[in-house]
Amino acid sequence: MLLSLLLQAVAEVSNSAGLAVMGAGIGAGLVALGVGLGIGRIGGSAMEAIGRQPEASGRIQTAMLIVAALIEGLGLFAVVVCLLISFKLRG
């Protein structure tokens, strides 16, 4: 219901560029959600693993950083797409 209200409000402006930029914003937010969830899970598992075997914490930390960077890379793919949309429509 909220979504249809929102869409109505934006559509009345009859400015499709506004809808697109809103879409880009929502997209970026969703990406942030996804990345946060993903990296949070990795961090959580890493913490547990370090707790179980503190001697291996160096290796676990390295692996955690690598996976976090990979997930972040994917998130930034999507952020770049959203930024491109919003910058294209401004100019």
Place this chain on the structure above:
Amino acid sequence: MKRLLSVLFCILTLPVFASEHEGGAKKEESFSPGEMILHHIGDSHEWHWFSTDNDHFTSYLPIIAYRPGKGVSVFSSKNLAPKHGEEHGAEYEGLKLEHEHLVSTDGGKVYDFSITKNVASLLLSSVLLLVVFTAVARGYNKNHGRAPRGIQSFFEPIIIFIRDEVAKKSIGPKYERYMPYLLTVFFFIWFNNLLGLMPGAANLTGNIAVTLTLAVLTLIITLASSNKNYWAHIFATPGVPKALLPIMIPVELIGVVVKPFSLMVRLFANITAGHIVILSFISLIFIFKSPAVAPVSLAFGLFINVLELLVAILQAYIFTLLTAMYIGGAVEEHHDADYQMGGGDGAEPAHAHGH
């Protein structure tokens, strides 16, 4: 040492102030954060240090343009700069700058070979890399057999780390051939990431053309050092039933190209996004038009700036590690574990199987 660190820390806060000058326009024009940010992260034909209310402190870089039929034109970009008080740039020798693109006034094709800000930054950082690493190499010559001293002792742990944790673990016994490339890529990306965070610096590793070149180099080295086993894994992935091969082969072929592509986008996006976040925090002050936002804005900006230091070395490490892993995949020898379903986990390096 403590004094050096505190001076360095003070310098790091400077980018937080440098772009404030951009807001002090002579006429009352509305502040466009998108435009300011794009201008700061993009390339430019001149190196703009800062502006005061009356002056622009800019280093004018040479424009080198080739137009078919009119030959090569070389001149300072000062000729194309807007005259005092004007909006748009001037025209010189039939060329003018539109949004940092060199266009010909008669609409012809222009090949732009100018020394832009990014090119100048690239040349400067290459000189820096050469100076630093020839000093390190000379250190090894002088201190042969003894403990390292000076700048050599700073870089040795990092070089050993790349050799042991990245190259040996990922590539295996043939790692020495690839060490020069891996070390170059690591230090090039790290130095340029760090330099990009300095006040007034060029955003070099956030330029997708630069990261594209690095990714293409990785692809070329991977393909050039690939052996039969690598292509066998692509065209006849072990353990895959024959019926699935028509799907697997295109997927694997696309994978060969997508992996360097992801290297390119990962580095570009991480560095550019970091710069955009810092610039956005500063623009908040100008969007709200209130100095009360400044302490919060600067605090967040400083935090992100220091985080970017971590991102600088992390992204360099990730690029190098993934490059080493792709090269390792290409030079890997065949192990029988590939054909066993559920036997042999491939955790041991290839040479342990007695080949």
